[in-house]
Amino acid sequence: MNKKNLIAAGLIVGSVMLSSFAFYAYQILYTPNILVDQESQLFAIYDGTTFEEVRNELYDRRIINDAVSFSLLAKLKRYDENVKPGLYELKSNMSNTEAINMLRAGLQTPVKLTFSTARKIEELAGKMTTTIQMDSTDLAPLLSSDSVASAYGFNQETFISMFLPNTYEVYWTISEKELLDRMKKEYDKYWTVERKAKAEEIGLTPEEITTVASIVNAETNFADEAPTIAGVYLNRLDRGYKLQADPTLKFAMNNFEIRRILNKDKEFDSPYNTYKYAGLPPGPINMPSISMIEAVLNYEDHNYLYFCAKDDFSGYHVFAKTLVEHNINARKFQNALDLQRIYR
Incomplete structure (x- = not known):
């Protein structure tokens, strides 16, 4: 084979190899x-x-x-x-x-972090870590830490009010501090100038509004009567009456299964017992929904000072302006409990 043929063959082989390499590189x-x-x-x-x-x-x-x-x-x-x-x-x-x-x-896909109402802040660790890498055992100590609560402008009793139940988009790798920072950012975003002005007009701080909302949240599942119940509690606060809210006593006793409050229960000594102590309890008794906070900020202006569960067990309540009216309503409900043999 002469030199020209060798060069031609080499070019052909090289071209094939180059084409093969280019094709593989493309693949x-x-x-x-x-x-x-x-x-x-x-x-x-x-x-x-x-x-x-x-x-x-x-x-x-x-x-x-x-x-x-x-x-x-x-x-x-x-x-x-x-x-x-x-x-x-x-x-x-x-x-x-x-x-x-x-x-x-590191272009992650955000995940949805959803949590709803909780009775106590320690329940949040499990609720907030279901869709992220974080372990609930790493978050829990921070939620119960006085110094962490203080760093965000709360105390341990009011810290739960920083967490607004909702659905948030976060990255799966979010750290504990980043998560708490995000919750504080959402809290600050919610408490606009207008909402703070409404709270001030009522005479309460945002944390106190949340505390009232937590009581309303425990009293009713119905959005249509929540502003009415909120109005009752705000009327009682305004007049210096004890709130006498059953849910606060259940929280104090750490017994949420009670369906009937007894007179001896009302003597239970706790700052959360609003039968024993006037004013608001030290902090929220649960993490209320945003709709319940709105119900307090936009409470119904009325003259009711009392309310009682209806005797049909519908979950709705009957309202009264005087203690005489209220005692009649309360007796009807007590009789209904007796008929159902509900004694505790």
């Missing part, structure tokens, strides 16, 4: 390798996870088709040296480039 970079012909999935990477563990889990779960090409590009992009924890949405038919760029940049 590595741009052809689908993630969840090929499958639905999108969420993929969690925990703190301390190595690249090898990430790759192996992706392959074992059949999220990636070709582990070799994924590993090669990950190392070229130095993702193997910079694994970031988080919850990521790996989409159907993603390329290695798309997936690795997302993982390397």
Whole structure:
């Protein structure tokens, strides 16, 4: 074979090799390798996870088709040296480039953190960590810490009022401090100038409004009568009457199953016993819903000073302006309890 033929053959072989390399490079970079012909999935990477563990889990779960090409590009992009924890949405038919760029940049998919009413602040640790990486045992001590409460402008009795039941978008890797900071930010956002002005007009602080709302929250499940009940308690506070709220006594006794308050219960010594002590208890007796806080801020202006559960056990209440009226209503309810053999 002459020299020209050798050069031509070499060019042909080189061209084929170059084309093959270019084709393979293109495949590595741009052809689908993630969840090929499958639905999108969420993929969690925990703190301390190595690249090898990430790759192996992706392959074992059949999220990636070709582990070799994924590993090669990950190392070229130095993702193997910079694994970031988080919850990521790996989409159907993603390329290695798309997936690795997302993982390397730590572009997490937010999760929804939802919590509703709770009786005590310690219950929040479990409720707030169901959809995030955080362990409830790491959050719980912070919720019961006087110094943490103080750092956010509360005390241990009022700290629960900082947490507004709602649904929030957060990152799966959110830290304890970041979570508490977020809750304080949402609290400050809720307590606008207008709402603070309403509270001031009522004569209460935002924390005290929440305390009243927590009592209303424990009294009724019905939004339509919540402003009426709020008005009763605000009237009693305004006149210097003891609130005499059954839910505060149940909270004080740490017994929420009681259906019938007895006279001896009213002697239970606790600052939360509003039969024994005038004014508001030291803090909320639960974490009220936002609608209950709104019910207090927009209370019904009336002359009622008393209310009692209806004797039909509907959950609604009957209201009275005088003690004589109230005693009649209360006797009807007591008789209904007797007929149902409810003595405690």
